[in-house]
Amino acid sequence: MATDVDINGLSVELCEKLLRDLEKAKRPVLKATKCSLDNSFYNPKVGYLTPGDKKVLTELNVSSVKKMSRAIFILELILRNLEVGATNTKREIYYIAKGEIKHNSTLKPLDFDDQSESDEIIDFIGEMLEVYREDLNCYANDRGGQTYSQQLVVVETMPDGTKATIDLSTLGTAPFQPKNRPQSLKLKAKKKIDYCLIVESEGTANTLVNSGFTKRNNCILLGAQGVPSNAVRGWTKLIQDQLEVPCYFFGDLDAYTMQNIFRTLKAGSAASLIRNSDFSAPEVKFLGVLPEDIKKYDLPDYGVKENDASESRALKKARDALANDPFFKDKKNKGVVDILKWLLANKRRCEQQSYFSVNPRDPLMPEKIIIDKIKRGNYV
Amino acid sequence: MSPFIKFKNASKETVDASDELVEEIRRALIQAGQKLSKHIRREEKEADVEKKLRHIEQFAPILIDGACRITGSDKGRREKALEGLAKLLGREAQLAEKELNEAIAHSELAIEKLEKTMGHSIADLSAIPTIEKPRKEEDTDEQLTLDGISESKGKRLKK
Numbered sequence: 001m002a003t004d005v006d007i008n009g010l011s012v013e014l015c016e017k018l019l020r021d022l023e024k025a026k027r028p029v030l031k032a033t034k035c036s037l038d039n040s041f042y043n044p045k046v047g048y049l050t051p052g053d054k055k056v057l058t059e060l061n062v063s064s065v066k067k068m069s070r071a072i073f074i075l076e077l078i079l080r081n082l083e084v085g086a087t088n089t090k091r092e093i094y095y096i097a098k099g100e101i102k103h104n105s106t107l108k109p110l111d112f113d114d115q116s117e118s119d120e121i122i123d124f125i126g127e128m129l130e131v132y133r134e135d136l137n138c139y140a141n142d143r144g145g146q147t148y149s150q151q152l153v154v155v156e157t158m159p160d161g162t163k164a165t166i167d168l169s170t171l172g173t174a175p176f177q178p179k180n181r182p183q184s185l186k187l188k189a190k191k192k193i194d195y196c197l198i199v200e201s202e203g204t205a206n207t208l209v210n211s212g213f214t215k216r217n218n219c220i221l222l223g224a225q226g227v228p229s230n231a232v233r234g235w236t237k238l239i240q241d242q243l244e245v246p247c248y249f250f251g252d253l254d255a256y257t258m259q260n261i262f263r264t265l266k267a268g269s270a271a272s273l274i275r276n277s278d279f280s281a282p283e284v285k286f287l288g289v290l291p292e293d294i295k296k297y298d299l300p301d302y303g304v305k306e307n308d309a310s311e312s313r314a315l316k317k318a319r320d321a322l323a324n325d326p327f328f329k330d331k332k333n334k335g336v337v338d339i340l341k342w343l344l345a346n347k348r349r350c351e352q353q354s355y356f357s358v359n360p361r362d363p364l365m366p367e368k369i370i371i372d373k374i375k376r377g378n379y380v
Numbered sequence: 381m382s383p384f385i386k387f388k389n390a391s392k393e394t395v396d397a398s399d400e401l402v403e404e405i406r407r408a409l410i411q412a413g414q415k416l417s418k419h420i421r422r423e424e425k426e427a428d429v430e431k432k433l434r435h436i437e438q439f440a441p442i443l444i445d446g447a448c449r450i451t452g453s454d455k456g457r458r459e460k461a462l463e464g465l466a467k468l469l470g471r472e473a474q475l476a477e478k479e480l481n482e483a484i485a486h487s488e489l490a491i492e493k494l495e496k497t498m499g500h501s502i503a504d505l506s507a508i509p510t511i512e513k514p515r516k517e518e519d520t521d522e523q524l525t526l527d528g529i530s531e532s533k534g535k536r537l538k539k
Binding site for chain 2: 012018022024026027060066068073
């Protein structure tokens, strides 16, 4: 993990080069990794999307001078934060920048109209230095990933070097919330853990826990809360690598889940190419809902509304993904591709909660189906 | 063609509205238009270059100051970087000037080529199609006054 990156050293080097070029009356150029699908590569042995050689070059000229000045300005704020050990969200950095500009009239031309402008600069700095935003002490809100287990123990190294030990079995009904900096966590199992179940819907994850899923099974159960956040991605990777337990993803059967949620959890995304190595879990399997489950369990599914803008967009994106996404183009992921093709051909979808319809009088039925599927290897 | 302006009377209040004179005026206007257009283009380009240079000048010192603070560079280095930037901007202005001159030369060449293919000068009197051919003096009895208002002989006589 990119914990040992010397941000200060990299920044000084970058600014030194910029000044040297200007002294020689040469246009300075800032180089950043191109984070897009056309610069993404997927090697099944590696398991996640990696960046290619393409770089975005920003040369000093009329159209780039503002962006370059803003980048150096924000970089200075970040370095100040790192020096004093302060952490901030992107929104806070936006306001810190606004405050600096307000109190220094010479900086007025750099003023940001809205947060998206400063966010873009923070991302640009990350891509330039090839570091995670967490390395820049810029954290996102820890969304999703609420984890329950009776066997898991987490040892967290605090910023001051002290260690905190969290035994998840002692938290009662409260979940453990993973942080966006998984590198500071060490995992231990009190007893053998059989698997980790990642549930797309946090509500369903809570329902399973309330019905005693984690008491009856030696497992880790976590709610992804939709598209996995960096915290969920890093946390799943940590569980996969440190505990070496099989990870299963339980989510809806629809194009959006397959290409946005599951793909991001398993192989990362094109937008976060430089962090996919630590924020993707290539071993995670898709447990369901599988197309064959609809017939097997007589699940209530329904047709995709093609006149619904978001649903038709998801289908169009699915077609594009099959044609252009290196993850879906690789034969290792044939199972996932087949599901996507099935979705495109049949234009049907089925939600994870439909398992609750199988025998409504038996609250444990979804758990039974999940365990049965894991035992029989009925996953992709 | 005579270099002297033909007047209708001794008081020199009215210019003779001959075909030849009307076409001369048209040609002069076309040439003036071409020169004006060239002048406006140059002005616009110059204003554009000026605007771009001002934009860079506004941000570059902030960029240099930030980089100097991060690297812990002294004032001397800052000045040197600013000098380098000024050179860059000078080159930019020269480049823009060169581009402008090239564009003008290119448009003149295009006019020449067009003239060659047409077989006459764009501003050539006889070749320019007239929207409405001025009627002959003897037919119309019309004259041009110095202030550009045409008046008929009859009116003048009345006057």
